[in-house]
Amino acid sequence: MIPAPSSPEPRRLTAEQREALARAKRIALWIGLILPLAVITASTIVLAVWLPRMPDPAATHWGAVGGPDGFGAPATYVWLNVGLGYGLTLMMWAMASLSSPKRSAGLWSPHQRFLVAVTAGFAVFTSINNVASAAVQLDLEDAHLAPAIGGLMLISFGVWAIVSIAAWFAQPRLDLRLDPENPADPLPLAGSERAVWFGEVRPSKVYLWVVGGGVVVVTAATVMVFLVPVAPEELWTMAITRVLMVAVMVLIVVLCVAGAWFKVRIDASGLEARSVIGWPTFRLPASDVQHVEAAQINPFAEFGGWGLRWTPGRFGLVMRTGEGILATRTDGRLFAVTVDDSVRAAAMLSSAARRVQE
């Protein structure tokens, strides 16, 4: 079963636009789904055929430098390739397909083009990575003899980038969007009236659990490093490791907080979302707003996840599923924020935009 990109009834599209949309979807289907699945299938077959020639246990993990440091059943490669390859490809395709449920969000846009391009690159990357890791240990007596693969990793990352760029340019440039179904009515303000709207972006419980779990894991890892007894000759390396780990932990916590709670202010000049710790701040000037609507926002389907999300032509400060403001800039890019009281927020932004443009 192949999920096709769904779209609302494109009744208001011209025949030419319908043709362009169908073409973009057809090409995306080949580049973003059929090609990746074919590549993964081919590499899986190679890995399966090689199974009898693999040492058992096989090398499954390499350190940053030098030979392998993790070992497992040779079949690991087959499962890893199938799971990562098919899993990620289907997930990305689902995202590209689901990401246009709103007319104003674009029946097709650089967002879909980007997801498709990254997927194609990822399938090739995973395949090369797994096939190369298996190839270096074929017919070895003992997997410990396998060489370092740092160079191969670099090459496969490079191939990911190249394939993604090629896949981006192989797709037509198409930005097809319709006017929003429910554009926000501006607030009924008299000419001499001024208004300001205040709101908050708050993370969902799921986000807090995931981030909280991450913080616990990193903290545990840090504590474990501190518990390791230090030999005198290792003093400096250990000191540096510890400082680095604490720094990384603090950085993770700060970034998670900075990216999760925002104070939002909408006034005559536009929208400003400022992190509760003061940085970062995102602004949407009223003069940039083409139209705005209060809408249900699904971060996973439309932005690929929770948090600060960016893809070409689309920026989201989306911390939970539910209501929010969806604004289209004059250049067609999207700006989304999940806030409560979104109807009045959108109305406020709409009146600010109208006033600036009059």
Place this chain on the structure above:
Amino acid sequence: MLLSVDAASERPIYAQIADAVRRGVARGEILAGDRLPPASEVAHGLDVNKHTVLHAYQVLRDEGLIDLRRGRGAAVTKLAPEIAALHREVEALVARSASLGIGSRALASLVASASVQSGIGSTPPRRNPLPKEHAR
């Protein structure tokens, strides 16, 4: 939270800001425990002087609707749900008088005479000088 002021109105801006907060409280949009935005943010948003906003906050504090504490901002007190409940009662009262054919003017004078009888409104509102930390 939506706050608005009308520059053309004869009512002072600080009073209009206080009115806007009271409206939000009456409608149940601003709840006990909520923090009002910092005065500087409101001033920026409404394009008014920060001291005008602080004046409004001071009036609301004198009414007991918000608590002003250094470093904690303007916290809405437990008076908020009472005002929201009162607002609902007033709405019921207005609906009832409308069903009796009594207009808002007549109702207002009824409320005023009831206030005079019970002595409300004859005492001037408590006024405290602006504390230093909020006058910054």
